[in-house]
């Protein structure tokens with residue numbers, strides 16, 4: 001079994017940028033992670049699906065595309081809206097607790 005190596009201590013002559021690149025975690029025939037540098041912007045090395053032009057096209061051109069609910073853009077939009085709503089809720093909670101602290105009365109609880 002290969003010992004886990006830290007990128008800076010790898011005994012190779014790779015340039016520093018390559019040494020610091022995220023590693024490919026594809027499983028090799030030996031059952032260990034591949035450990036080659038992942039291709040730019042990808043999670044796998046060029047031999048394990050990270051090569052340029054490999055993989056299915058994104059969006060409507062992808063064969064598994066149905067309605068766009070799970071596209072990266074849609075997921076990112078929902079995530080942004082969720083965090084915005086969390087901010088609003090926290091602000092409302094803070095305002096209510098401030099009301100509690102000052103007057104002791106507060107409007108009847110609104111269902112969320």
Ligand SMILES: [Zn+2]
Nearest residue numbers: 024034045048
């Ligand atoms: Zn690999």
